[in-house]
Amino acid sequence: MSWRSIVGHAEVVEHFQSLHARGNMPSTFLLVGPEGIGKRLFAEGLAEALLCHNRSNSLLQACGNCASCIQVQKQSHPDVLRVERPAEKNVLPIELFVGDREHRSETGLCRDIRMRPQVGSRKIAIIDDADYLSTESGNVLLKTLEEPPEGAVILLLGTSSHRQLRTILSRCQIVRFDPLTPNEVADVLRNHPEWEVDDRIIELSEAAAGSIKTARMLADSDILQFRNDWLEQLASGDPASDDFAGTLVKFAEAAGKEAAAKRERYYFVGDQAIEFYHQLTRKYAGQKTEGGQTMQMMLERAISSWGGSLAQLAAIVERIVDFQSQIESNANAANAVDLLLSDMRRLAAGHDCLSAT
């Protein structure tokens, strides 16, 4: 998969092309943008291009066929190091960077990146889920970022620069990724017939808020139904009515036994609400709104039946972001949902938040 065939993100491709053409590739980048828009795919493609045996000095482009390209595609290239948050953890543990207590500095990314490249001329590190770097992990990584091995390129992937440790942020060149357009989401869905969403491509691409991950979640009809019910609830101006907290918890718990799967659903609930208020803000400003038919209907309804002010919308979104952090730090989810919805009710009614911490 060539990184230049990645859907969307043309400006980012151009940016890396020009750094390469000028022979001026910085060592550390932070790729930021919402989840599910192709940052990881982009990082993999960039690694392939940087290591390709047939690449020219003027154009940063992988051939896709040489031994190096194939190894990167198969994730077996010895010079590409990858770390990501283990599903059961809510941080990127220090062990991934410097090995466990018994083997400190004998394994881990910070050691491996200092080893001489085996196949290519440089080492590439892809650090996914950088939002979850613990202070401890950040401190050990910082030493590597301060004195990176020659030619090494380190790609940190996160959802927002605000969620990064300040010390790390100051060492990175920040590269922003925008959500995909509905047409781009549709293109990606069309490229993947194995996802079996052929007959719903338009509906899913409009509802996905630019994220392939969201489009794929919404392909599950139970999830799509919940999303539409949730939008209706938000449009009413009283998110807590009809014991919706119970409905919401039931939806998240239906994800299965795994805590990570449930957490993902709680997070999704928050993202959907944030997107609703984002679109509502756009509507107030007379801008074009997206999100598909149900979203449009609910925006109309919100304006005619509720009509919260911009300050109220901003306060509600802030409260939802707090909720998402609580979910990440493994707070009791049912309690967190109860408090969230009652705070949203209060904020939507124009009162200050009482229970948020």
Ligand SMILES: [Zn+2]
């Ligand atoms: Zn190649």
